[in-house]
């Protein structure tokens with residue numbers, strides 16, 4: 001059966017731990033500025049039907065780290081604009097014999113459909129408000145690198161939960177690997193009432209109380225582009241109650257870190273003094289994204305990481 005990476009909810013803790021460990025093994029190659037030729041000649045289609053800076057760039061860099069070519073597809077400059085369907089687009093890209101697909105799409109099941117049509121390993125690079133599994137993987141990598149473990153960590157995730165695929169993937173991944181997750185959101189930006197929290201997760205509206213004991217605070221972007229209606233309180237109330245202001249960040253315990261998947265709305269969900277301050281690991285998250293995605297390419301194409309790190313050039 002073709003293996004993809006579509007949703008953390010369906011992944012085992014063992015696979016996630018193996019991917020995190022493999023990412024760590026690739027770090028010395030990355031830091032040395034060299035590359036493995038483990039996947040030379042193989043091609044990754046990067047099919048982006050929504051905008052991206054970090055995810056697309058990190059997949060591109062990850063492919064290079066393990067010797068792969070990329071075939072970038074940007075819907076906004078493609079025949080999608082002339083009305084070509086997703087299926088026709090994918091069939092045409094698949095005819096160019098890639099080894100796998102990476103798909104970002106506004107529809108929640110698009111990456112799964114691509115895998116069904118092509119029978120090629122497919123990575124979900126963010127599908128609607130459903131999941132963003134490689135973001136969660138890189139976030140877990142960042143936390144593990146910082147604290148040496150995930151088990152027992154206290155992580156607060158705050159912001160626009162309603163529209164956040166990042167929150168959903170992180171919630172599943174962090175609780176699967178033993179972290180305690182506290183979710184904070186204004187009532188209008190919370191998950192639907194029917195959403196079942198996994199074991200290890202709790203929810204509150206008391207952001208100040210939640211962050212007091214947190215090891216990490218993960219702020220979410222307000223996703224204005226997905227909002228149809230008045231989801232936000234007026235004026236500066238959002239920032240005052242749910243933003244990670246400089247004053248609020250000062251109440252974090254020593255050693256606590258701040259994360260954000262990007263792109264940030266500076267001055268709304270996070271103050272610049274915090275985003276650029278000593279607790280911020282935001283750019284470390286991005287760096288780990290390259291390693292986690294390279295580890296995933298190796299995994300999907302059946303090359304053990306220990307083999308890949310023996311095949312270094314440069």
Ligand code: CP
Nearest residue numbers: 052053054055261262
């Ligand atoms: N974190 C993230 O998905 O960022 P991009 O939208 O820039 O890829």
